[in-house]
Amino acid sequence: MGAGNSKPVNEISQHIFSSDAPVRFSNELVDSLQKNTQTDSTRSKQQELQYQTRLTAELEKLRDQEAQNLSKVSETLSAEAENPSEPTLADKLSDATSSSSTLADKQKQKEMSRDSVTKEIEALKKKLDERKRLEQVDPRVNKAKEEVVACLRVNDRRPLDCWKEVENFRREVGRLEKEFVEKTIR
Numbered sequence: 001m002g003a004g005n006s007k008p009v010n011e012i013s014q015h016i017f018s019s020d021a022p023v024r025f026s027n028e029l030v031d032s033l034q035k036n037t038q039t040d041s042t043r044s045k046q047q048e049l050q051y052q053t054r055l056t057a058e059l060e061k062l063r064d065q066e067a068q069n070l071s072k073v074s075e076t077l078s079a080e081a082e083n084p085s086e087p088t089l090a091d092k093l094s095d096a097t098s099s100s101s102t103l104a105d106k107q108k109q110k111e112m113s114r115d116s117v118t119k120e121i122e123a124l125k126k127k128l129d130e131r132k133r134l135e136q137v138d139p140r141v142n143k144a145k146e147e148v149v150a151c152l153r154v155n156d157r158r159p160l161d162c163w164k165e166v167e168n169f170r171r172e173v174g175r176l177e178k179e180f181v182e183k184t185i186r
Helices: 027-035 040-082 089-097 100-111 114-134 139-154 159-185
Strands: none
């Protein structure tokens, strides 16, 4: 039991159909089959190309529709931004019961647009850049720092040889800290 296969492996079953009447094909059909140079692979490639061209055409059509929808929506939004809508009854009631500072904040938010926010950001960046220019590094501290960096580059394998330059840098920074403390106390 179970020692042998349940189906014979070597036998391949073939079905042979025999017809009672002889099969006849027209000469035109036989000629067209003989003249046809297409194979299954060329037919499948041709069909695949047709699918791809149709698919790309459909995708282009969808892209155009989406671009039109996007332009319509952006036009609608820009028109809404330019023409503020009439406040609702709830907005009017909340405005009547809120304080003047809240009303001022609300008005400020209504007036903000992308351009005004961008301009405000640019103005703040300019102020920050100007502040950086006002705070100049002390030249003696800068010189001491450059000496430490130069020494460390020369003695890259032996950084402990730069102890004199490091002590000089520490003294300059300590002097700067002392001056700052004296300025803030006075």
